[in-house]
Structures are given as structure tokens and as C-alpha cells.
Amino acid sequence: MTELNTLVRLVREQAPVAVQAEALQRLCLERETVERALYLQWQPRSQSFEALAGGSRLPPGSGDPLQANDLALLEHLGERARLPLQELLAVPSWLGGRLRRAGWSQGLALVLPLQAGRQGMLLVQGTGADAEQWLAWIAELLGDVLALAHQARRTAPLLSADPQPALVLDEAAVQVDGNQALRQLLAEFPASQVYDLLPSNYAHLLRTCLEQGRAVHEVSGERDARQFLWSFVPMPAERQVLVHGREVTAQRREQREAARASRLYRQIIENTTDLISRRTLDGRLLDVSPASWTLLGYWPEELRGRELLPLLHEQDRQRVADRTRDALVQDGYVTLTYRLRHRDGHYLWFETASRAIRETYTGHVMEVVSVSRDITARVRAEEGLRRLAEVVEANTDLVLFVDPGGRVTYLNPSARRALGLDGETLPASVAQVLDDGLLEKLEGEGWEAARCEGVWSAEGRLRGRTAAPLSLVLLAHRAAGGERYYSLVARDMTERELRENQQRRHQDELAHTARLVTLGELASGIAHEMNQPLAAVMNYASASQRYLKTLDSQPDAAQRVAQGLAQIVEHTTHASEVIRRLRAFLRKGQRRMQALDLNQVARTALGLCAWEAASAEVAIGEAFADNLAPVYADRVLLEQVFLNLLRNAIEANRERHAGAPSTVRIGSRRDADGQLCVWVEDEGPGASGTALEQMFTPFFTSKPEGLGLGLSMSRGIVEGFGGTLDAMAAATGGLRLECRLPARKIEQ
Secondary structure (H helix, E strand, O other), X not given: XXXXXXXXXXXXXXXXXXXXXXHHHHHHHOOOOEEEEEEEEEXXXXXXXXXXOOOOOOOOOOOOOOOOOOHHHHHHHOOOOEEEHHHHHHOOOHHHHHHHHHXXXXXXXXXXXXXXXXXXXXXXXXXXXXXXXXXXXXXHHHHHHHHHHHHOOOOOOOOOOOOOOEEEEXXXXXXXXEOHHHHHHHXXXXXXOHHHXXXXXXXXXXXXXXXXXXXXXXXXXXXXXXXXXXXXXXXXXXXXXXXXXXXXXXXXXXXXXXHHHHHHHHHHHXXXXXXXXXXXXXXXXXXXXXXXXXHHOOOHHHXXXXXXXXXXXXXXXXXXXXXXXXXXXXXXXXXXEEEEEOOOOOEEEEEEEEEEEEOOOOOOEEEEEEEEEEOHHHHHHHHHHHHHHHHHHHOOOEEEXXXXXXXXXXXXXXXXXHHOOOOOOXXXXXXXXXXXXXXXXXXXXXXXXXXXXXXXXXXXXXXOOOOOEEEEEEEEEEOOOOOEEEEEEEEEXXXXXXXXXXXXXXXXXXXXXXXXXXXXXXXXXXXXXXXXXXXXXXXXXXXXXXXXXXXXXXOOHHHHHHHHHHHHHHHHHHHHHHHHHHHHHHOOOOOOXXXXXXXXXXXXXXXXXXXXXXXXXXXXXXXXXOOOOOEEEEHHHHHHHHHHHHHHHHHHHHHHHOXXXXXXXXXXXEOOOOEEEEEEEOOOOOOOHXXXXXXXXXXXXXXOOOOOOHHHHHHHHHHHOOOEEEEEEOOOOOEEEEEEEEEOOOOO
């Protein structure tokens, strides 16, 4: 039964005739009494019957094959359906001789055309008593079955079992057949026909398929946003077309999403600043993203096929090669930091995360996908921070980090030593670090000034037994997240304070020496100052003695003696004042800062050099302003400054006028900025621009016998009081020196 069904199916499907003949022969040979079966088909070109089944070829007949034919046998068959084999052999033909030589002697010949328009017959040879009867029955059965098979409607192979919708259309595009899957699909579209699911040009496709005898594959059709692909397969014998379809809605959606994702992925790759690459496990680059140009100066085409390791810094190659292969094979991923050479020759730091792509079944690493990021700026910043941290740790200054609440979060070793802290102990706040005065300044103005201007500075002392003097700088910072924090940098000024005290003592020594030198130069003036009161005392004493002798004779002698004694007291007081003034000028000791009247100090200096001015025929002109505020300074040092200015002016006038009368002017004023100024102006030869710049340099002098220390020392004294001492050209052609000092209020 299986072979019969196979034969019927092959006939309906118009399988090749040789295949049908092979099935027909197998069907006959299933009967035990059948010895041989052979199907023959008429061949018009050779005008003979030829066996079609490959395993049962007939030997050639006798005579000339070119002259042999089976036309007589074809005519003898006529309208007959079957005839005994002996009768066939009796007909003179090329086939008869071939059959006799093949051993065919008895059996039955059945006229069964398997192909339209071609005569064919089946030869069957059997044994047994019922062979002839069975052969007659099988002949009738095969004839009826083949006739029905030829007349049956041709359908697509396995049409009913196909899970995809399929149908058969005739040449007029009328549906001939359809499978269950098609009917189920149509049930999902109420009030729709199968033509609504097909491509809109299905009629044109059907004609093309039949006319050209070729299949048309996967043409799109759509219904209610659902998409289908239809294939048209021709069946030329029946003038029909098998239409086979499948729904691709989900597939098309996935394809669109995949295409969109692919475009997005490509855009990301082409626009990302990171370098994305594919390479083999041994380091040969397969592909790189366009970022290679901006990062390394190479276009992707230049890097494809190149080895990666030669681009690495020579100090990184071995480490990267060893770690990369082992980590990718064992773990499947690795992250490394190394240096890559730019096309220009310099090296950049990269951080690369690599992942291995493995073969599904074997696990073999097929390729490596890497994402590389340029971290040169980060590495340099970290290196800078590391060096800065080393500088902060090794700095001899005290460094503290403080949060906005005043809590100390960090101390460097110098700060720990200064505060006597061990281990990781931190003060609770800056209030435990700074003394009350400095802390009050910090709370009053420091935090706000640092927030507004970024920096604030002050001077004060540490809290505790050491109470070291500090020069403090407060800096305001912002973290990456915008949080505010502060750093305190404090320098221990103990050594500076000691140096300043030593320098002040040294300056006092120099000032004292200068005063001694000045006293030597003023010796004649001092003698003159002392001789005048002493001579007057001598005269008044002598006169008083004479008047005492004449008390009896002269009534007014007692009054004259009293007047003489009064004059003696006055001149003695004057001499005492001169000596006191000299002693005060020569006094050596600590500075005594006090509130002073500038005009009074200047006039005292005038008294010390009055005789020197008179001997040089130099008149002193005064232009002192009234009601000046006091200044806070040391009287002796300030007198020495004014005395130096006056004596320099007198010397300048003497140098230019050589004994002729001249004038030196001295005066005072209050400037617009609130400072008080005492100026001295001479009529000397003046000074050049270069001399003005170097005038206050130690040991610079234009005098043949000068030391060049007077003006330098005077400027140092004035600056120590918070003022300035400057020189400029005067309108008289000489030199003008101006001493400016800040006005101070006297504390009550």
C-alpha cells in the first residue's frame, strides 16, 4: 500500500517520468510471484521503446541499430490495454530481439502512459499457477489508478501539513485550494479575502510566474499593520501557481529595531570621544572607531591590520602583553592603564577595558573588544596632587584643612609638632589652635573676606604654652561638587621676630654710632652753645661781687646783685638744657614709642644744627603747619632723622654757594591721605636721576668724606615707624626730601 500511495502522489505531482517508473516497478516487485518488472517509454527520436528505470537496462538487439525501430510494435499495440508477452515477441521489432536476449519469454505487457503524449508500457514476468490471473487483475487496477491520478487535481506537496499559509491559484488568479493554516489566518481578519493578504500586484506576479516558468520569492504583502512574505511557485502542467506565505511582522519589527539600534550604535561609536576597537588575542587590530584620529592622529584605515604592542611605551609592552592574554583567556575581561604613542611622537595615558568574545561551543577567544579612554589629564592631575601632597607633608609651615563649620579635618606634620599632637588626633576646631586675639579677627572678618575674595591674611599667635607668633593666610576653596572648604597656612614667625629684634638692636647701635659721629662734627657748635651761658655766668658773677662791695655806698647795689643772680640762674638753666638735650640725643637703649608733636621735634633738631648753619651763612626758613595730629614714634630716632636731613641740606648749600648767603627751608603739612609730612628743601647742586634712585642705598654718597649711611639709616628708621622717606628735585634747583608718617590717636 505504501508504494501505491507513493506512485499516486508522484503522478499527481508530475514527478519526472523516470521517478514514476521506478516507483511503478517497486510496486510490482512487492508481489512474491513477480520475478521482473520493467517500464518502457516510446522515444520519438530513436523510434523505439526504451527502459526508464536505471537498474533494468536491456541489452542491444541484433542487426544495425541505426536501421532498427519499433514502429511495427507501436502500430500493433493500437488501442489495446494489455497483451501477452509472447504476442509482443512475435511482432518483428527492435524491442522483441532485446527482450529475448534479456531472457524475457512469458508475462504480460500493460499499456500505461505515465507522461501525457508519450506511449509507455509495463512488462511484468511472474511464476506460479495464478500468475496470469493476478497479472490481469493488477493490470486493470493500475490502469484505473493511473487514470484517476492523472485526472485528479494537482496540489502542493504536503499542503495540508504545512504550518505556514499556502494556496493554489489558477492562471485566472482563482483560488483552487488552500491549507488549514491559510483558513486560520483568514479567521483573524473578518470580512477579508485571501487576496487582501497577498501583494497588491499578485495577478501580475502570477502571470510572470507562469509565462517565465520561474518562482518569484518573498514579495511583501500587508494587512492591518501585519506583514507577510509570499513566494509564487509555478506548476506549468496544470497552469497553476503554488503561493506559499509566512508572517514577518515580528521579524520586520525586530529588523527595524535592530537597524535603529545599529544606527544608534554606529552614531555612538562615530561620535564618542573614547576609542573603541576590535582586535585579535595576539594584539592585531581588526577595526577602530573614528576617535583614533582625534586621540592618536591615525585614521581607522591606517590602524587596521597593525600590531598594537609597537604603539605602546617600551616600559609598558611586556606588562600589558603578559597580563592581557592571561586575564582574557581565564576571566574574559581585563582593565589596564598604559601609554600609547601619538602620531606626533609624544605619549598619552590610556585606560582600556577589554572583553573577550568567545566561540559558542568551544569557548575559544575569537576576538577582543576594547574601550580606551584618554586619561592623560587625570594622570597628570593625580601626579600633581601627589607632588602637592608631598610638598604639604614636607612643608615647614603649618597647614590645616577646615570645613565651613570651623572643624579641623587635616593637619600636616609641622602643625602636629607645633601643637604637640600625636597619631591621628585632631583638634575639635580652630578655636583650640589660635589665641583669642587672632580667633577674634578670624571670626570678625576672616571667614567673610575669604568667601568673597578667596584669601585673607593676618598675624597673631598660637594658643598654648609656646604661643608662637604666626603669619596666617586663610584660603577658600570649592570641591568638585561645589562644597566649600578652607585651608589655613600659618608660618611660625619666631625666627623672624628674633631677627627683627636683632636687626632693631643693630640699627640702634648704628644710630648711636651715627649720633657720636654727628656730635663730633657738631663739637664747635656745642662749644659755642656752652660758652655763651658760661661767659654770661662769669660776667654776672663778677659784677655781682663788685656790687656786693659797694652795698654801703650805693643804695641800688643789692638790686643789681639780685638781677645778676637771676641772670646767672637763667644762663645756668640754658646750659643745663643744652647738656640735657645732648645727653638725650646720645642716649643708647630701647626704643620709647610715644605720641610726638612733629613741629616740636623738628624745632629741636634745628637747635642742634643752628650754629653749623650760622657758620656756613645758611639761613633756616620755617613753614610749619599748625594743629597737626600727633605721630607715634621714638623721639631720639626721629630727631636724628630730621637732623640728618638738615645737615645734608646745609652741606649742599655750602657746596654750591661756597660761603655766600643761602637758605634751607623746613616745613610740615597734612596730606590728603591723612599722613603727616615734614620736608626739607635746599638750594644745593641737586641730584641726577640715577643718583635719586641710589640715594638711599647703603654706602652710596656724593661727598668725598661721607660714609653713605645717613639717608639709608634714616629711611630704615622712618619705615620702622610705618612711614616713607623720598627724594625729589626742588624748584630751586636743589633737592627736596619728604618724610611722611601716619597720624595716630593717643590712647587714653
